Amino acid sequence: MNMKTTADRATGGFFLLFGVLLYFVIIPKYVEVADGAWLMPSTVPNAIAVVLSICGALLMLKPTAHRVQNTREMMFAGLYFTLLAAGLLLMSYVGFVYAAPVLALAVMLLIGERRPFWLLLGVVGLPAGIWWLVAYVLERALP
Amino acid sequence: MVDLATILAGFADAFTLWNLLFVLFGVVVGQFVGAVPGIGPVMAMAIAIPFTFGLDPLPAIAFLVGVNKGGLVGGAVPAVLMNTPGTPDAAATAMDGYPLARDGKPLKATKMALFSSVTGDTFSDLVLITVSAPLAVLALRMGPVEVFALMIFAFAVLSGLIGNSLIKGVIAAALGLLCAMIGSDPENYTPRLLFGYWELFDGLPLASVAIGMLAISEILRRLSQIQGEMKGAIEVRDTGDPNDRRVTWAEYWACRFTMLRGAVIGTILGALPGIGSTAAAFMSYATAKSTSKEPETFGKGNLHGIAAAESANSAVVGSNLIPLLTLGIPGSVGAALIISAFMIHGIQPGPLLFQDQGRLIYGLFGAMIMANILNLWVGQAGLRFWVKVVSAPESIIFASALLLCIVGVSMATGGIFGVAVMLIFAGLGYLMTSYGYSVVIFIISFFLGPRFEVSLSQSLALMNGDWTQIVNYPIALILFVLAAVTTAWFLSRRTPEDPGASVSIED
Incomplete structure (x- = not known):
């Protein structure tokens, strides 16, 4: 088998x-x-x-011949899943404004991003842009 | 059923500056995300749905249609430039697009893809506009028993066609139905499978399930494949010859029969639930190659190859809405997302839609026509920019997609509980995809679950609980027999020896 x-x-x-x-x-x-x-x-x-x-x-x-992703990939997926869960937990305590930059930074570093410009954009620009869109333009509450 | 005044009013509603802006925005977003390998229009639609809550139904749905249509055009860009399709249906486009790009003609290839895509899409939309209302009239004659039988038939077809195993398809459909059972039951309103979480009394939030399974699970899969290795920027070759940067009228006209055939194939396959745009693109490509006088040039940069693939995969988008608008059954995950947008805005898809919301539907048709025109215009103006988008860092793309999903679901469900549900379904979606269970079938059966149970209950009431009375419902009986025959036929098929990579969200 x-x-x-x-x-x-x-x-x-x-x-x-x-x-x-x-x-x-x-x-x-x-x-x-x-x-x-x-x-x-x-x-x-x-x-x-x-x-x-x-x-x-x-x-x-009657099993099929489907191939499962390799173990390493599944472990990486599990790592990102855990990171997201931790990010959500943090968000439930301190809110989006403080948790989002931390989550974005962790994800970007784990992907392999090391360039300061893109890191700065992801950690500061991205959450700020979402805050502006949701809280200011759409006038809705952030998590 | 729908008078001329309603049709004209619907089109008049669509052709306003406000709606035009939303369609334009949708097309731009769609082409942008389509050009980014790993995002795609389905994920973009899933993320965008919660952000449309505050809008009226027409601009909201028109925006989503724009994203869907724009995504198919954008998906051809990375297929041509990198041999990495932005969407699965662009894989056939890469077969001739990439060799052209390698020869220094990337703009010629992407422009041919754009023109063929818009041609196929427009053809399909015209078919949709023409046939959906008469089909809805026929569908209206169906009662609960026929609707229940139709859903059984649809599940049988979807389970067999999507993915590589009927058994796995049925399991995915059963799981989707099971998740739809969570909440209060529709007949007695008693709590069911709440596990102490009273937030679930109204059922699992649509946005959490859809975004978790379609967007976050796909992001997890892509992130796990990157494994910390960033891709380098791609180099685009250019010969400098202006003729290599454009598609002449003669070149376009020479492909007219190829595009027409592709559009017909895409429209027919799109109208059948379960057969996606990927199958249409490859079938059209194979037909074009087999009927060509120069089949040996296919795969080496033949414009007919691009025209065949793109006209077919784009033609699927319009005709995909035929079963959705006439029967309320989504034929693809894109259509399932549009159904969720309908439901979120309080509109129940199905044959009554033309009767109750005729003006909105013709407004939607108007928006679709606008989206085609804008797709052409934005594509012409933006292709050079989308070529650069292909090289955008994945780190910023995936980080922004994750944060937008979290915020979107929080807005849609009113708190962090919905986001937690989203994360659970992301994990479930990832595992299902990894083990070859289609999330597309899961999502479609989840959407259809409540209607399935209600129509079963009504059928039992009509037949006094006696299933032998089914003989009094010949259409339902035929559909049940067809479902049984279809299931038996799919079961008798040989299991593929090597189905290749895991099932994607588009299958």
Whole structure:
């Protein structure tokens, strides 16, 4: 079994279990029961859970030759995702005006930008431009 | 259904200076982002939607249409100059555009792309304007049972056509529907899958889901591919000969049949949900090559190759709106974003649109015609500038795109909670793309989810819960049978041995 096939079988297995979990645990716990209607609140979610499980099982049996991105790329994506999450957390405490320059600087440095002009533009010019557009022109609140 | 006065009033609404400015702005933004490899019109539309909240529906949607149309023209620029398509559908353009640029004729290649693109787009728009209203009349005869059957058929077709596996397509559609179930259920208004977050009672915010899955996840993918290595500025060769910088009328006219054929292919494929502009461009290119007297010159800088690809991929944009405006079913992710703009502005797409919002729809058609004219004008004036845009540093482009997404979603959802939802869907979108699950199907089924459930509920009520009564609805029955046949046919297809790179947002 090669690498490509393993990835499809793994995701197939995940959806098989996810469907089962949805049907037996999540939907009964988080969907309220209501009577007197043609369609119960849980009918469509239950049908989706069944479809997910069946398709997951089928994918395990009949995987495609899809290639997954290499591990290094996925790790970089995870790094940027974590950075964004940290930036949002910071933004929720100190606001956009203070958090945006830090986030822009971190992203630009991680991309590999070292030229002072572009860094200055990204850290000062960019957040200032967005502030001007949103707060001044559109008169809306920034996060 | 729509009287002449409404049609004229709609066009009159469109042709105002205010709307002209918005279409112009949209076209400029679209061409700009199309020229930047890695952004593209879909991402630009996703980012722009929240910024249109404060606008009236017509300028808002006209702006987005401008972005979409401009993006297709701009996407040809990096394809020609760097052999790196700004949008996936420009990949066929690169096959003949890049050899021309290498020979010192980059402006000739980009101008041919521009002229063919506008020609194909205009043809497609005329078809849209002509056929959508009569089709909507037919669609109006459909009741909830037929609508439900149509959605099942659309899911079957989309799941099979987009991506490399029907099973993965169905999983993506099921996930989209599942996310649409979050909130209150439409019949009893009881909370469903809220997990204690009452902010979700009205459902997941459209803007968060669309921008997270289409824009942020794509940015994450691009950033992960850069891995700290900045690309150098590109050098554009120029022979200095004025003839190599322009497309003469004779050269344009010589490509008329190629462009017409491309426009017809793009229009037909665009009207079918699921077949994107990339498929249209390659099909048109292959047809042009096979019917050419000099097939050996294709791939070596033949203007017919550019004309075939660009006329077809641009023709998809107009006809993509046919299923959206007549049936309320988006055929592509661009159309799905336009549907979200409609819904955000309180307009429900579908056959009733022509009856209830006829003036707005003909205003939209007017804006589309304006966008074509402006695309030509902005393209002519701006091509030299877009050539420079190709070399803009990715660091500033992606940093600005990220901040604009955060601010846009915060404005749309009224706080940081929506931004957090966006980030979750960005992660989901990235993983789905990486493992070959189409985010396009996910988004389309997410948009259709509430309507799907309502039409199912109404169908059950009409049939007293007895599905054997489906025999009284022949159109619905035919659609169910077609869905089953389509599914069986897609399942019987051989799985591609090597589908290549991961699925992109345009598929």
